[in-house]
Amino acid sequence: MRDVAIIGVKNTNYGEHWGRDLRDIVVEAGVGAVEDAGVAGEKIDSMFVGNMSGGQFVEQEHIGALIADYAGLAKNLHVPSTRVEAACASGGLALRQAIYAVASGIDDISIAAGAEKMTDVPAPKASSALAAAADREWEGIMGATFPGLYAMIAKLHMTKYGTTSEQLAQVAVKNHLNGQHNPIAQYRKSISVDSVLKSIMVADPLHIFDCSPITDGASAVIVAPAEIAHEFTDTPIYVKATAQASDTIALHDRRDITTLDASVAAGKRAYEMAKMTTSDIDMVEVHDCFTIAEICAIEDLGFAKKGEGGIVTENGETAIGGRIPVNTSGGLKSCGHPVGATGVKQAVEIVEQLRGEAGKRQVDGAEVGMTHNVGGSGATAVVHIFSRNR
Numbered sequence: 001m002r003d004v005a006i007i008g009v010k011n012t013n014y015g016e017h018w019g020r021d022l023r024d025i026v027v028e029a030g031v032g033a034v035e036d037a038g039v040a041g042e043k044i045d046s047m048f049v050g051n052m053s054g055g056q057f058v059e060q061e062h063i064g065a066l067i068a069d070y071a072g073l074a075k076n077l078h079v080p081s082t083r084v085e086a087a088c089a090s091g092g093l094a095l096r097q098a099i100y101a102v103a104s105g106i107d108d109i110s111i112a113a114g115a116e117k118m119t120d121v122p123a124p125k126a127s128s129a130l131a132a133a134a135d136r137e138w139e140g141i142m143g144a145t146f147p148g149l150y151a152m153i154a155k156l157h158m159t160k161y162g163t164t165s166e167q168l169a170q171v172a173v174k175n176h177l178n179g180q181h182n183p184i185a186q187y188r189k190s191i192s193v194d195s196v197l198k199s200i201m202v203a204d205p206l207h208i209f210d211c212s213p214i215t216d217g218a219s220a221v222i223v224a225p226a227e228i229a230h231e232f233t234d235t236p237i238y239v240k241a242t243a244q245a246s247d248t249i250a251l252h253d254r255r256d257i258t259t260l261d262a263s264v265a266a267g268k269r270a271y272e273m274a275k276m277t278t279s280d281i282d283m284v285e286v287h288d289c290f291t292i293a294e295i296c297a298i299e300d301l302g303f304a305k306k307g308e309g310g311i312v313t314e315n316g317e318t319a320i321g322g323r324i325p326v327n328t329s330g331g332l333k334s335c336g337h338p339v340g341a342t343g344v345k346q347a348v349e350i351v352e353q354l355r356g357e358a359g360k361r362q363v364d365g366a367e368v369g370m371t372h373n374v375g376g377s378g379a380t381a382v383v384h385i386f387s388r389n390r
Contacts, residue, residue, distance in 0.1 A: 001103045003226035005236035008037025009348040014217035014336035015186040016119045022058050023070040026115035026218040033220035037232045045107035047081040048097040050090035050114035051340040056129035058117050087133030092343025092373030092382030096242045114341035115218035133376035135250035149377045151203035154292035157258045161307030169196035171291035179330020181360040186336030210291040215336035219344035235355045241385040243269035249379040260378035263300035270383040278302040282366040285346035287374035288331040328361045343373035354388045
């Protein structure tokens with residue numbers, strides 16, 4: 001297997017893209033990544049597009065071919081383009097497929113993109129589409145939405161470990177503080193613990209400010225063999241690990257719903273592949289679809305002892321300048337969560353950080369970064385580790 005590097009990246013703005021359709025925003029991201037890498041279209045060997053629910057959100061399937069067509073890669077070039085779906089982990093899994101395509105030697109240049117256009121449908125329809133990432137028969141059909149499922153996780157975490165609503169709120173406050181310095185973020189404004197706790201209760205104990213928003217957006221990265229990466233960029237970012245794990249889709253079958261075992265397994269595999277430990281990681285983008293999800297993630301990935309994620313957050317250890325900066329992009333909470341794109345956006349953030357291009361949210365001296373992308377309530381987890389050094 002060959003070493004792989006990221007040579008180009010691009011995010012669109014995240015938010016509400018009224019008057020634009022899915023193909024427009026994903027082509028913007030793809031063209032931007034191509035320009036960033038300086039790669040000619042005829043050099044692209046494959047494309048993988050993370051997209052959770054095009055049929056529900058924009059009434060369009062066959063997304064892979066659609067994007068290849070509108071990106072100018074179908075007619076004449078006939079570049080193979082594959083839609084990848086793993087609920088909210090679709091983007092991370094698309095990136096994993098592109099990495100494997102290059103690492104295997106089958107392809108030399110591959111694009112991993114992710115996109116979702118979620119604001120074109122009413123909120124109830126969006127909620128129904130998202131609920132399909134849970135077990136529809138045992139959870140969704142009984143009325144369990146994702147806020148409800150994560151509220152159960154939060155309630156048990158509070159009961160077992162003493163985690164507080166204030167600590168959950170501090171996750172949101174931190175991520176909004178980071179997001180205000182991210183030019184693509186959906187919500188670029190700070191909030192307070194008090195404003196989180198006074199916001200509308202969605203599913204006890206989760207307030208609306210504990211929840212990630214409905215978002216439009218697209219992201220893309222281009223990967224190439226490490227040995228030729230310097231032909232395209234002076235700052236290639238090397239893929240040190242790519243890992244994926246699965247768990248039961250329904251919460252009631254889990255060993256312990258306060259631990260996402262798929263995150264634990266994917267993290268362990270990534271550390272082993274990279275020959276690294278948590279002490280080697282300078283920053284991490286985790287899947288904070290809800291504030292409790294970030295607390296569980298930093299525990300599951302080994303950055304906090306089980307039950308102490310709230311305390312670690314409260315102590316400022318996950319802030320920029322802290323022991324392990326988490327979600328410098330603003331995370332899903334502030335930057336936004338176009339579900340098919342999020343896993344790719346996380347990689348773009350790490351690349352920009354390791355290149356030293358993150359502006360006011362820059363982590364000083366960052367050499368190694370991690371991404372953690374979750375599908376549904378934890379049935380899929382994808383973890384990547386990236387480094388400035390090969």
